[in-house]
Amino acid sequence: DVEFTKIPKDCLDVLAQQIVAMVSVEEWDVDELFAYIRQSYCYRDLSEKLFLSVVQMLAGRYTNDFFRDLRARISWDKVNNMLRALPGSSQLAITSGGTIADRGYYGVYLEDGKTKVGEVDEEFVYESHTGDTFILGSSVWRMLEIDANKITVVPAPGMPARMPFWRGEGIGRSFELGRKVGEFRKELSRRVDSPDCLRWLQSEFPIDSRAAWNIEQYILKQKQVAGIVPHCELIVIEGFRDEVGDPRIVVHSSFGRQVNGLLGLLVARRLQELTSAEPQMLYNDDGVLLRSSDADELPLNLLDNLTLKEAEDIVLNDLLSSPLFGGQFRMNAARALLMPKVAPGKRTPLWLQRLKAKDLLQVARTYADFPIVIETVRDVLTDVLDFEHFKEVVQGIVSGTIRVKSVQTEVPSPFAASLLFDFIQVYMYEWDEPKSDKLSRYMEVNRELLSEVVDLGSMQEMIRPEAIEHVERQLQHTAEHYKARSPEELLEILLRVGDLSEEEIKERIVDADLSMLEELERNGRARRQHFPSGIRWIAGEEEPLYSHLDLEMNRSAVVRRYIQNHGPITSQELASRYGFRQDAIQEELDRLTSSDDVVKGRFSPRLPSDQQFVFRSNLDHIRRQTISILRKEIKPSSLHTFTQFLFHWQKLHSSTQVTGTTGISEVVEQLQALPLPMEIWEREIFLRRVKDYSRDKLASLTLSGAVVWTGSGNGKLKCLVRGDGAIFLTPTQEDNNKSLSEPSQRLLGYLRKNGASFFTDIRGGCHLSLEAMNNALAELLWQSHITNDQFAELLSVKHAAKRNDEKPIEPIDLITGKRNPYRFKAMQTVRRAMKQVPGWNGRWSLVNLPGVLGDELSIQEQAYAQAQQLLSRYGVLAREFYRREELLPWPLIATELQRMELRGEIRRGYFVEGLSGMQFALPAAVEELHRIRIDEVDEAPMILNASDPANPYGGGIVLNASEPAPMRIPSNYFIFHRGLPLMIIENYGGRLRLLGNPPLDMIKSALATFTAMLKLPDQLRPFTEIVVNYCNDARPTQSPLAPILASLGFRKDKDQTMRYDGW
Template identity: 30%
Template sequence: HKTTLVFVNTRRLCERLAMHLSERLGADRVTSHHGSLSREKRLEAEERLKRGELQALVATASLELGIDIGSIDLVIQVGSTRSIATLLQRVGRAGHRLGAIPKGRIFPLSRDELIECAAMLRATREGRLDRLIIPDRPLDILAQQIVAAAAGEEWDEDTLYQRMRSAYPYRDLTRKEFDDVVQMLAEGFTTRRGRRSAHIHYDGINKKLKGRRGARIAAITSGGAIPDLGDYRVILEPTETFVGTLNEDFAIESTPGDIFQLGNTSYQIVKVESGQVRVADARGQPPTLPFWLGEAPGRTNELSEEVSRLRQDIADRLDDPPAAIQWLVDTIGMNEAGARTVVEYLGATRQILGTIPTQKCLVLERFFDEAGGMQLVLHAPFGSRINRAWGLALRKRFCRSFNFELQAAATEDAIILSLGPQHSFPLEDVFQYLKPATAEHLLVQAMLDAPVFGTRWRWNATRALAVLRFRGGRKVPTPLQRMEAEDLVAAVFPDQLACPENLVGDREIPDHPLVNQTIADCLLEAMDFPGLKRVLEGMEAGQFTLIARDTTEPSPLCHEVLNARPYAFLDDAPLEERRTQAVITRRGLDVKTAEEFGKLDQSAIDLVREQAWPEPETGDELHDALLIMGAVPRVEAGTHASWKDKYDDLARAGRVTTVDDRLWVATERLPLVQAAFPGARNEPAVAPPEREAAKVWSREDAIRELVRGRLEVVGPTTANDIGEALGVPVADLDFALAALEHEGFALRGRFSSGVEGIEWCERRLLARIHRYTLDRLRKEIEPVTAADFLRFLFKWQRVATGSRAEGPEGLAAVLDLLDGYELAAGAWESEVLPARLTDYDPLWLDGLCLSGEIAWGRLTATRNAEVGTRARRSRCTGATAARSGGPAFPKSM
């Protein structure tokens, strides 16, 4: 291909990919194109592409629409576009001439993206598109338009209202909303610096509107719908040329002398000033890559439905993996390797979870991490906008139920909550934590604590001209805009900035146009609350299959949300402090290995039971054990011969007693046991210490403490076994077990093989069982020594004695091993091939080349640094051999 257009989703990846491609193709053959480059730089890149000077142009959405860029042979999309229409638009840039067919290639960056891209391809084949959503009654833009209209001429209030309603987005604009915006623009805001942002004169008697002094300038210089992100301008010295923009955080963290890349050119920082970075040409010195912070686009609802449909269609065919692979190849057009990856990925997931999560089948998965905490993952492929709303509301519900803040994240297909040691609950109950009737109120309160509200508030205040971008002919610095926006919050919505210690209950939300619009933007743009409400209503109506699973380690579908990037976080904890960092995941998992994945090792359970049961060597240690356990059945204690002698010694000292001739009890615990068993008799008679005797126990609390002591030493056990051992009716144990579960001490589940019904286990012991199970699995795949690995490499590369190949067929096999590997041209026949072939004959290589089986080429363009031209060919020039039609064989060879 003569010209290739490479689309990526982020500006940082754009610069990174352009840098790596320029190292292979030459710096003058590749450049980048994105919104942080100046308009002149972007136009220069477009003109070079038109003239055929560029072999590849790496771009973001800045080159997606409405630009004449000439003839493109191929479009490459790196990563998912998150939208069906975006993929069609980008691929449509290729073959943009009469009779030509657009040609594109997609390179997913993860297994979840592979499934998403496959769903996009099937949707395009079936003619499906995303639905375009028009913003409904944006009050911030309405305020801007009213100021602009009133600045030009005087308006009758009713006439202006009808004029605004004639626009489609404002077709349902109510008179109250219009009047509230007019009132806001007429009265402005009362802040600590006086009244401000009053842009119109309002004659309430005659119903007339006209602009105040300065309204025209404010509308012209500070208008627009695109928010100001506060990026720093990059100025090239000494020409004072505007190069582009850098993210504010990157600019502040940089120091003079740092070198970064922008537009595939290296620049050295000379000085960082307020709002701008002065740079000089770094003359090709190795740069770092800048970063830009922004909102990642959420996957469209239509594409989420396609992902769910594809998951279900593959799940229906997983009983015959070869047929499923062939179906993907035939139906979607995937290559066989990609189809096999999808089938193995979902096959291992089904083996572990018992199903494939879809939009009709939701799965809750819980597992321990290396720190002893637990991770809760909700598999729900509804897209990040719905999942973000669901995750924030769930996090708020957990906070109110357990009085602890949680770390959480939401991706396109899952939500994760990092639980602490104090969180214990029946897993299936989480599906019932949110109700459609109260979810919106809970989500709004959660959203007010999230950074999204502050950001959207500043954007809306700027668009509504409450905060001006330009004043006195100069741009208002972004920090000042933030301060002014914060002053507006304090004036309009005091509870938002109030001290949490002075707040009683939920924040009271005022009925103000900007507050209402900001909340609407958060619920409808950043998130999708109507979609979440439909899901919750469907769950309440029983329209979904709800499955809860406790696993020993995370399933493959958890990997992406465990490694989520900062834009997916629902709290303010930085990346290095995430509890998900304590989770170890496997690099790969096939279906066969996954069969034993979710089961706890019975030998690990037996080992933990053995370790948990006390083994006292002295009377004092037996006394300590009885204090911890509360009471020990005499039958169990009698099986340990050494216990009887120690018990007799303690009994003679008055430190232990036997209750109802069946329970051994420490004297200090006698009041507790007597509260649990009123009327019980003990022998020998003992007198508890005054401090213990003074404690008043209810029967429920006493039973709870006896159950606690029992769980600390027996490992996984059932309620029936606990009741039989302690002599407590099972009905009386329900309250005790529920209380222990609520405080995070005990967990319920199915742990032991061959045991019917629900078992209970102390959290610390269960974490140890999980750890021992993982240790056993890891020992089955122990790493080899470096010497063993090198011996394997020598044999694999046909270098070791006895492993060298022979004849032309052996040469073809050796070249397959080295397919796409580039090294000095003179080294192939002098060193590499003779070391791998017995009695190597150069005629063998000539025969393979003449037959067309092997082709030679160069993967990197070596350049002369002094004159900037291609270096002359020599024996040191890099060369690679590739089999015809193989993965390393480009059509240009």
């Protein structure tokens, strides 16, 4: 049998390319060009409507805002019905022509830059680094350089190397071949139980005995597992569970990937309708694989009660939103020259092509006649997939000539193996991104974010006048590189901008050459038009539009185009230019404003009226230009200047310290939800920020419930302002508690039922031993389930130490005075246990309570509040600081930060050197950072714990290239002077590291502050002795610090120096 051969018909992307190429060589009459193209066999049935839609697209005649950015590829003179080349048409056809789709491959070249070795996939390059070795062809190569366009390599024979990979689509078997495979399966499944099966296989097919035996065993195992073999007259729907227990479905269909791709769309939609879960779908030559982790069970009746019309409707509706359609649209748009290449020899990254194609498709879908959408539908249904044979299969299912049977198996059948293997290959390299659910909808920044901003009418203070001027010059084609270089480009400007006076035209022509206008006038492509305000030039084809401006439709078109190609304007400006009545203009402006196409407000200080109007997309452009201007004005500060800023911002500096319970509350508000080692909260956080701090003041806030404390991982505490919990916590679900130990679950259940309770009440109600209570409290605290209204009790909670023999016990009675006091041994056991138990004071309660959480928030509201908290905490926010937090995923918060920037609430730029580039800042923080940078007032050195949030170093922020930052742990300290680190104290003084050559008098002053910690009250003192083992790499007795340490009371002990409490 010979497979059917198809000749592509009416390929509109190739047609667009050919039209540009033909017009770039010579002028063409539109009708003659249409007749000429129809002489081609491939375009013999091309309709005039489709042809004109392609010409319209190439001439840039679509009026949508996004399509305005797609410059015309050719000029269409409608007056004379001629197509002419624009200055860039010829180069576009030469550099971007061809039908082979750009796969984004990198060229691999030798050091001479000319000898090409081969090509590798873009994603393989992103996973590679200079110096890596890989195999290409039969040789091993080492990467010398990776730039934006190519890889430079040298031979590396004998070196261990890895194989590159290429992503691509297989051709797959045709429908005819798939039907033959199905017939073979049917006959084989009938003969497989017969003793002469092997002999039949060898006699009918060119295979040896081993191959025949393998085929026989393959079919036998399929029948053993599934009980049935799918073939040309039988589709099998198999259900099973994968390795993690999620349900999967395989639809076994032998009709080839071109039919199975459409069958996959059909069964995926039906499954979604039955379960309300969005499945993952994959298909190949042998069937369709469906997976969903959002449903406990997946129904197998996916093809029951099916009709041909329903199948056609589902496939055609879902096709436009499928990844396959998006990929084909990208390739077709590139072939149609809508996404031209940057320059010869320059590659455009595939991910950038995908983004641009996605934006184009989003708009193009709204135009039913957009030629590339039509072409992509044709391409997918006839070339990539096989719609006609899909309908034939569906009709067979409906009529019963193709049966459908469902089976539930314990393990996947052998026939499912190829689909499972393909599934692994596809998802092995998937990024760790959430699926398309509520979360991910907030993770993408919409291209028109400004449309979501409130109070757009009061943006004058957020807009720079020079930004308005910049955008208007581009819209009006008076900016360089926007002016007309040929009569054809001048015609395009008239069609885009509208009527222009002779002086206005001069401003839009390179060298003010009016001969271009004269040429347009000679052949009628441009003509004069009288207006109340004078004579202006219009495109000849628009004479009917301007001759009847009394018609509402024409007036609306002119007003809309005028606003569309300007910055802010006033109604008086329109009335003066065109002589329209003021009420008619106002009526039209109100209509545009109510449709959200135009925004009304005060935007430009150069216009007298408060009633200004601007096209929404232009306002977006102006706002972005303003942001760009503001970013360029930013001069980044050094990291030590930013450190000094943090001391002021976070109330560590003497001029910004606070007092009383109000001051403690301010510190809590700034640092809430930040997990910090529990031992530093009082000693390093409150004592250094609140001048008159005492534990009693903090206890009063905790006891009143104004401040809530809970754990965050073993040994860390975080505080919350009452009512703000929903910003940082998620309501506890019952399923999330299954991982807790049984005592913890019992204790949690008790608190849910009884509310805040004392320790003895909980123990009696839960029937737990003292050891079990200790571990349960610790486990629940460190997992943020519970809190105590006594801060001191939280500090005494030990780390959870689970034991295998830890079990709840039967109810016990506490030993009281009524019991025999001489039972000494038993009493000693109880007393030892009691010493290990925290929480004899205060009441334990749940954290996830309405009073603590406050109002319920959406994901977007939560992300916005968390973004505000981060800015309040750091003033200037970089990604490195976010990594220290326990918050929502960064893309969610970054989206809200970008929205805040567009609203003018914050600024984005490169404020601090040494931090990652994407930085956001409060305006007040930018001003304070600038003040500190120019302020030269001397300050005393400051000692700061490495775990303090005001310390920027560590966690990806280094001191310098050769000096690693110390770990952010409570036993390490910094000594700063004006934000510049002078010395690092590690392990509570065990090692002193001088950074550079700091003044020793400053070091002495700071070390005196450090040794003063020996005098702190017992509950705050971190150590009772300081033992210095090393100063840099030398023993302290041989270091320059020896005299300073001696003057501070340190005594020599062999190679160490020591200082004890009381010395």
